[in-house]
Amino acid sequence: MRYVEQEQAALVEAAYQRAGCIAKVATSALPTAVGEFAIHVYQELETGLEHVALVKGDITHGQDVLTRVHSECMTGDIFGSQRCDCGEQLHLAQQRIQTEGTGVLIYLRGHEGRGIGLSNKIRAYALQDHGLDTVEANLALGLPVDQRSFAIAAEMLKCLKVCSIRLMSNNPDKNSSLQRHGVSVNAIVPLRIPANANNRKYLETKASKLGHLFNWPVFRV
Numbered sequence: 001m002r003y004v005e006q007e008q009a010a011l012v013e014a015a016y017q018r019a020g021c022i023a024k025v026a027t028s029a030l031p032t033a034v035g036e037f038a039i040h041v042y043q044e045l046e047t048g049l050e051h052v053a054l055v056k057g058d059i060t061h062g063q064d065v066l067t068r069v070h071s072e073c074m075t076g077d078i079f080g081s082q083r084c085d086c087g088e089q090l091h092l093a094q095q096r097i098q099t100e101g102t103g104v105l106i107y108l109r110g111h112e113g114r115g116i117g118l119s120n121k122i123r124a125y126a127l128q129d130h131g132l133d134t135v136e137a138n139l140a141l142g143l144p145v146d147q148r149s150f151a152i153a154a155e156m157l158k159c160l161k162v163c164s165i166r167l168m169s170n171n172p173d174k175n176s177s178l179q180r181h182g183v184s185v186n187a188i189v190p191l192r193i194p195a196n197a198n199n200r201k202y203l204e205t206k207a208s209k210l211g212h213l214f215n216w217p218v219f220r221v
């Protein structure tokens, strides 16, 4: 992220923290193909966006809670798009939480295409078909490379009274953003997804230009 974008994101995130920006609006049991979960819906007061915490077991006052903070990706999560690895990361994380018996998967709306929105993401895909990479395509559209905020996820974890987490992620920016917002990230757990012919360049760009890591061991931070 460029400096100006970082500064803007920090301002927005600070405003969210001051405001107390979410309210829990619904909760229920949710049986899934993977296992039994509880689903909690939180509404962002400013925008009306609804975000989800899918919870397994009792995580209240939990230490080292296995956690995924997932950015919405309709094409990957729902349609199994091979342009990215979102769907596979989502399903692997949910399965790991089920296997562990406790954990939380936070699903953040409004994060399509690293925050540029669905239609702009699809426009960026069209540019990528003409040779641009994912970073160049966003910039060619006059859009930021990454304008996601993880402040909402941090607030949701506070509402859930989670004390500390093990974060399933390949993205160091997500880890540092959560920590800036008061989340104790005690370990990083990578989500290794094998590349396919369609997403190899995308994954390479995420590694070379966005700092994503794919071969970490689990380690304490």
Ligand SMILES: [Zn+2]
Binding pocket: 073, 075, 076, 077, 084, 085, 086, 087
């Ligand atoms: Zn995706």
